[in-house]
Amino acid sequence: QVQLKESGPGLVQPSQTLSLTCTVSGFSLTSYNVHWVRQPPGKGLEWMGRMRYNGDTSYNSALKSRLSISRDTSKNQVFLKMNSLQTDDTGTYYCTRDWGRYNLFDYWGQGVMVTVSS
Amino acid sequence: NIVMTQSPKSMSISVGDRVTMNCKASQNVGNNIAWYQQKPGQSPKLLIYYASNRYTGVPDRFTGGGYGTDFTLTINSVQAEDAAFYYCQRIYNSPTFGAGTKLELK
Numbered sequence: 001q002v003q004l005k006e007s008g009p010g011l012v013q014p015s016q017t018l019s020l021t022c023t024v025s026g027f028s029l030t031s032y033n034v035h036w037v038r039q040p041p042g043k044g045l046e047w048m049g050r051m052r053y054n055g056d057t058s059y060n061s062a063l064k065s066r067l068s069i070s071r072d073t074s075k076n077q078v079f080l081k082m083n084s085l086q087t088d089d090t091g092t093y094y095c096t097r098d099w100g101r102y103n104l105f106d107y108w109g110q111g112v113m114v115t116v117s118s
Numbered sequence: 119n120i121v122m123t124q125s126p127k128s129m130s131i132s133v134g135d136r137v138t139m140n141c142k143a144s145q146n147v148g149n150n151i152a153w154y155q156q157k158p159g160q161s162p163k164l165l166i167y168y169a170s171n172r173y174t175g176v177p178d179r180f181t182g183g184g185y186g187t188d189f190t191l192t193i194n195s196v197q198a199e200d201a202a203f204y205y206c207q208r209i210y211n212s213p214t215f216g217a218g219t220k221l222e223l224k
Contacts, residue, residue, distance in 0.1 A: 035213075043217075044205065044215055044216070044217045044218045045154075045162065045205055045207075045215040045218075046215070047212065047213045047214065047215065058212075060212065061119075061212070094161060094162075096161075099164075102150075102209050102210055103207075103209050103210055103211070103213040104152055104164070104167050104209050105152075105154075105162070105164060105207075106164050106173070108161035108162055108163075109161065110161060111161055
């Protein structure tokens with residue numbers, strides 16, 4: 001069955017770089033797009049960016065200067081790196097599968113909580 | 119950038135009632151809207167896509183409607199397990215979410 005699972009550090013210091021991994025199973029990264037979506041505590045959802053099935057990437061313009069998404073298809077993993085973290089980057093980070101390649105999210109990981117604090 | 123505005127921010131409903139929540143796009147998005155349900159501590163779940171299509175396994179008490187800039191999500195005969203946040207999302211291009219509507223049960 002389709003599964004996505006995020007992993008990474010729960011605590012990051014301000015100004016440092018966040019590195020997260022999304023490990024997927026039940027589908028191929030060369031057939032589906034995978035996106036990252038985040039959610040500050042008690043707030044709504046924000047789309048961050050995507051890794052397309054063909055290896056192309058696109059990013060939220062508000063985060064583009066700090067964000068990088070990459071992948072390792074042999075390991076079924078998609079990676080997120082975001083630098084210059086601040087306290088308002090605190091939140092739950094989700095990876096999600098794109099059904100049909102139209103930014104429609106049918107499967108989500110459980111999410112990983114990231115706290116930016118010294 | 120397109121902005122998705124949801125209303126109301128919260129609503130308190132009794133079991134068995136019918137509830138309608140709204141999502142307004144700042145530009146015409148056709149039928150390119152999805153709705154998600156998120157319960158506390160859980161990931162969002164896809165309910166409705168292309169404005170009015172129910173996703174696999176979604177109960178038929180959930181109905182989506184609208185086109186262009188104005189969209190609705192209606193829940194007929196609300197059940198206790200429907201207490202959640204509901205988010206609309208623009209599909210295609212840069213996906214954008216609304217701020218959500220919180221549905222509480224009296």
